[in-house]
Amino acid sequence: MNRFRKGRQKLPILGKFHLSFLAFILLLFFALTGLQEISNKTNDNQRESLEHTLERSIAHCYALEGTYPPSLDYIKAHYGLTYDEDRFFVDYRPIGSNLMPDVTIIEK
Numbered sequence: 647m648n649r650f651r652k653g654r655q656k657l658p659i660l661g662k663f664h665l666s667f668l669a670f671i672l673l674l675f676f677a678l679t680g681l682q683e684i685s686n687k688t689n690d691n692q693r694e695s696l697e698h699t700l701e702r703s704i705a706h707c708y709a710l711e712g713t714y715p716p717s718l719d720y721i722k723a724h725y726g727l728t729y730d731e732d733r734f735f736v737d738y739r740p741i742g743s744n745l746m747p748d749v750t751i752i753e754k
Contacts, residue, residue, distance in 0.1 A: 696729050713743040
């Protein structure tokens, strides 16, 4: 009679493997979820930054020239606006030379 094995059952090797595999899968799931949240937050920050930059460029143009920019290409050429055109679609609709244009930013 072996007193060290009494009442204790040894886990089979496959049981240990399943436990390790499950722990790895859970860790991987939480890591990927965290990366997705970071990516979403970064996209939101880029969109907000583009909105603020457009507003500043439009106001700067109005302050210097006395009229709002006639097009988005005008802002790009004269005020150095750059953004990722593959990621964002900017709809720029001028209403008049003395009225703030309607700007809509859509993430592709």
